[in-house]
Amino acid sequence: xxxxxxxxxxxxxxxxALAADAxxxxxQPAEPQQLAPAVDRAVLNGYRRYNSTCNxxxxxxxxxxxxxxxxxxxPLPYERFRQIVEQGSASGxxxxxxxxTDPNVAPHVRDIYAYLEARAEGRxxxxxxxxxx
Numbered sequence: 001x002x003x004x005x006x007x008x009x010x011x012x013x014x015x016x017a018l019a020a021d022a023x024x025x026x027x028q029p030a031e032p033q034q035l036a037p038a039v040d041r042a043v044l045n046g047y048r049r050y051n052s053t054c055n056x057x058x059x060x061x062x063x064x065x066x067x068x069x070x071x072x073x074x075p076l077p078y079e080r081f082r083q084i085v086e087q088g089s090a091s092g093x094x095x096x097x098x099x100x101t102d103p104n105v106a107p108h109v110r111d112i113y114a115y116l117e118a119r120a121e122g123r124x125x126x127x128x129x130x131x132x133x
Contacts (some may be wrong), residue, residue: 007038011124024108038086039118039124039130040114041131042053042110042114042115043114043115043118043124044115044129045108045115046108046112046114046115047128047129048114049104049108049111050062050112050115050116053099053105054112060126061119062115062119068094068096071116071120072116072120073120075116075117075120078110078113081109081113081116082109082110082113085099085105085106086098087100
């Protein structure tokens, strides 16, 4: 019986210690988010637009997926990229719809390209870029 009481005492002491430490842990700042180097406004906007529409198929940070190609391994010239984004593309069983009428994509194709170009050239790593100051 004394052994059981000792175990409960240890548990109670541990619970009190954790409870006493909780306010201090709550006040500690969160770990800073890892950000890519600062980029210009076009690249930052391209990152945001890419992640709202394109990453679902082309993967995070343009790396590609099992059913859509990487957009950074072998970048297309801008005009060809724009044409595919606006009109879509079909190759075998792989189909991408066009975004010419999508107000979240069509006006921002150049910014999306700027983001992917920065990734392809190694000027920007993976992750959310920090805005230039």
